[in-house]
Amino acid sequence: MTSRGARLSMNVFAAVLAVLALSPFLWLLVMSFKTNAEIFRFPPRLFFPVTFDNYAALWETDFRTSFANSLVVSVSSTVVSLAIGVPAAYALSRWTGSGGAAITLWILASRMAPPIAFTIPYFLAYRYLELLDTLTGLVVIYLTFNLSLVIWMMRPFYDQLPRSLEEAAWIDGATRWQGFTRIILPLSGPGLAATAILCFLFAWNDFFFALILTRTEAMTAPVAVVNFMNYEGWEWGRIAAGGTMIMLPVLVFSFVVRRYLVSGLTGGAIKG
């Protein structure tokens, strides 16, 4: 066993390291509560008059609409992905035919593909379908990664549920679909919740698809905040406030699902 002293110093060392590692993040957070003069002040003061002006000013702009767009798209994407993906995950879990490895590859590659690989064909198709700059267009393209994510997360979960469960229901005269909705689905609670949150986060975090496929109407918050950077004279306070608002839901939700992050990102390659 390590001695108490060594243990203590290790704790202190780790804590200092954590503060150092997170300082860039904390800086942005603090910056969002500073006046412009305070942002350019050197040396920075630890205690400064806290202002919410940046947030107030931000809320006066179109950022408000973009933030709402982000919410709508992320929630819709989550609902649609779960509705389609959960049955698919269950079906794949009970798959006995050949080609299992090929399907796994298909789903993993969909998750890992560079966004531009989907953006080009979707962009071309959306020009004809008139889906450019629409929320629907974003929800559909987000299926490329979220549908794969749902299958990826839920399939190992269903692998662990014994087949005898639904087989018993079939013997009692239930259809395949009833076996799924009445027996399997109610058992999926915790995994389903974690998957839903991850879906929301991936849709919420997207920047590339929204950058290309939206202009004004359907612009999401990450794209809107970047637009502040193109103005004459950088509005750092507002940019920091916008960044903080975008990361807030992410931080809360990630904390809730931190145990599922490993499997969410690697699909059970490593059990977390």
Place this chain on the structure above:
Amino acid sequence: MAPSLAVLAVVTLLPSLYLLVTSFTPLNLTRPETQWDFSQPLISYGQLLQDERLANSVWVQVKLSFWTVTLQLLIGVALALLLNVKSKLLEALRTVFLIPMVLPPIVVAIIWKVIYTPDISPMHQALAAMGWNVPALITDPQWALTSIIIADTWEWFPFTMLMVLAALQMLPQELLDAAKVDGASPWQLTRHVTLPFIQGVLLVAGLFRLIDSIKAFPLIYILTDGGPGSLTEVTNYYSFQQAFNFSYLGFSSAITVVLLAATILLSWIIIRSVGWGTKID
């Protein structure tokens, strides 16, 4: 159940096919008649081989991927070993260290834009106070790529850390005890017991990061826009420029098909190294 798989096929396979088809045309958005022009199907692929800017972008990509994956693995393992002790504080810190990875990529890019902008950067101000006049790193040819590598490493070291921590939890205590009885030092324990145990996880974590590094976009878009010159222009970024700044979608599709093929190949390697698809039960 089959319909749900059909949806996945429609949203992923069909567009991939369309991408492949487009890569056989010289599609230029300013000339609509080029969309279905298959008279010279391989013209874009021919250009790929001669395009020096593309060759440069591949080299930038190799440098970026090599350094970020290496640094993330090193830092991730070091931190995981440090934090893998039963202690309330350290367990809480594990969660705290995850923050950079879960932040929206665009926020990470903004954070580093602040750090790298001399006017408001605490780093630049501190260095200047110490008498060092450091150039703006993201516009400095010598530092631009390094500054991207630093930001990317910061964003993703938690991923490797998390995976290694998960693996360490499965390290059987008997293995460590047995080595200790044989008189192994802490360093020897790490070197000969722990590291061999986690090497499989390191391979998978590295592969995941490698694939992701091919997608690097928000950091480059916000920090350097591929510059100065094309010093930080990775292949993905170059393809984006060709498609959506210059409207050469045909050429860009050809580049992207190659990127997609690389992704599929690497995904396949992951599947092989984890052994998915060969059902255990």
